[in-house]
Amino acid sequence: MKELKQAFQDQLGTDKPVDLFFAPGRVNLIGEHTDYNGGHVFPCALSVGTYAAAQKRKDTTIRLYSMNFPDLGVIEADIDNLNYIEEDDWANYPKGVIEIFRTAGYDITSGMDIAFYGNIPNGAGLSSSASIELVTAVILKEIYELSVNPVEMVKLSQQAENEFVGVNCGIMDQFAIGMGKKDHAILLNCDSLEYKHTPIDLSQHALIIANTNKRRGLADSKYNERREQCEEALSALQQKLSIHTLGDLTKAEFEEHKHLIEDSLARKRAKHAVYENRRTMEAVEKLNAGDIEGFGQLMNESHESLRDDYEVTGKELDALVEAAWGEGAVGSRMTGAGFGGCTISIVDRSQVETFMDKVGRKYYEQTGLEADFYKVEIGDGAKKIEGGS
Ligand code: GLA
Numbered sequence: 001m002k003e004l005k006q007a008f009q010d011q012l013g014t015d016k017p018v019d020l021f022f023a024p025g026r027v028n029l030i031g032e033h034t035d036y037n038g039g040h041v042f043p044c045a046l047s048v049g050t051y052a053a054a055q056k057r058k059d060t061t062i063r064l065y066s067m068n069f070p071d072l073g074v075i076e077a078d079i080d081n082l083n084y085i086e087e088d089d090w091a092n093y094p095k096g097v098i099e100i101f102r103t104a105g106y107d108i109t110s111g112m113d114i115a116f117y118g119n120i121p122n123g124a125g126l127s128s129s130a131s132i133e134l135v136t137a138v139i140l141k142e143i144y145e146l147s148v149n150p151v152e153m154v155k156l157s158q159q160a161e162n163e164f165v166g167v168n169c170g171i172m173d174q175f176a177i178g179m180g181k182k183d184h185a186i187l188l189n190c191d192s193l194e195y196k197h198t199p200i201d202l203s204q205h206a207l208i209i210a211n212t213n214k215r216r217g218l219a220d221s222k223y224n225e226r227r228e229q230c231e232e233a234l235s236a237l238q239q240k241l242s243i244h245t246l247g248d249l250t251k252a253e254f255e256e257h258k259h260l261i262e263d264s265l266a267r268k269r270a271k272h273a274v275y276e277n278r279r280t281m282e283a284v285e286k287l288n289a290g291d292i293e294g295f296g297q298l299m300n301e302s303h304e305s306l307r308d309d310y311e312v313t314g315k316e317l318d319a320l321v322e323a324a325w326g327e328g329a330v331g332s333r334m335t336g337a338g339f340g341g342c343t344i345s346i347v348d349r350s351q352v353e354t355f356m357d358k359v360g361r362k363y364y365e366q367t368g369l370e371a372d373f374y375k376v377e378i379g380d381g382a383k384k385i386e387g388g389s
Contacts, residue, residue, distance in 0.1 A: 023135035023382035024049035026176035031280035035170030038191035038245025039277030045180020047379035096164030125341025130173035133157035180381035207376035214340035233270035296331025303333035312338030
């Protein structure tokens with residue numbers, strides 16, 4: 001915090017008191033590639049995330065600095081002329097959020113200075129980009145005293161990613177980060193946006209994130225391809241069924257009508273979307289009934305479906321998950337978009353150290369890569385943490 005304030009002073013040159021803000025990263029426990037299919041997800045906010053120090057300016061200049069990318073220096077823009085610029089790199093996220101808020105009619109007429117610092121492992125699929133978006137949204141709300149509710153902030157942040165940055169993501173990441181609650185996961189219906197915070201009792205078990213440290217090459221284009229295949233399957237089903245999303249279907253309804261989807265790949269993708277949605281609802285019921293083993297079993301099935309039907313795992317994620325299964329994890333699966341990134345496992349609390357050690361070793365033998373492990377602490381959603389002005 002002290003260093004962030006110092007960076008703000010050094011780089012953005014003002015010693016007036018600044019306001020401090022925070023937005024977490026997220027990890028999804030179950031419900032993968034269901035958000036843009038109108039299904040359920042079950043993510044939680046992490047205790048790591050993005051910190052920001054911010055102050056309003058009198059002119060129309062925006063100045064952005066990140067302690068994580070010091071070589072890029074201070075990135076400047078004018079509030080009346082905000083465009084996606086490739087060289088601006090990470091700064092396109094805050095710029096996008098500011099632009100989308102303005103387009104939505106929020107009264108932001110003067111510029112601002114913001115310094116950022118993030119401690120989410122880079123490129124690990126724990127949503128560092130949505131974290132920057134939401135911290136920016138909270139900054140805008142607070143320093144311009146906007147009357148905007150948290151769900152609206154979530155939607156505007158997603159819109160910034162879709163329209164300004166050009167990544168066609170669903171709403172899960174922004175929602176988990178905007179609406180997270182300490183020691184709870186969120187069961188979210190991504191179609192209606194109805195949600196429920198569910199307590200996660202970690203007295204007997206630990207949630208362990210393991211990073212494959214595999215670069216997520218081509219992930220965006222493959223992500224978009226999966227979305228298109230699901231849309232194709234939905235249109236085929238809509239010839240006969242009056243459904244609005246794949247999330248509307250039960251497993252039995254899908255099985256009865258799947259022949260309508262001619263393309264076999266699209267049929268497999270849709271199967272995952274339908275089954276994963278139902279699995280997520282069932283998993284949360286099990287958790288609420290205290291059946292952690294049952295929840296873990298469904299996590300394992302989720303991974304198998306992502307591996308075999310959705311085909312977004314790859315050899316590193318599979319190796320890491322299989323090692324976790326072999327070392328007695330209650331449940332283990334890939335988390336996030338896939339094609340690299342992280343796994344999430346439930347592990348008996350007393351076994352955590354041995355688990356990390358043995359799984360790490362097996363993974364290295366299989367892939368030649370070192371995995372990183374983190375014990376999850378479930379934190380709160382995006383918020384102001386200190387008011388200086
Ligand atoms: C990425 C996207 C999310 C979601 C997941 C897969 O994290 O940003 O919207 O689709 O992939 O569940």
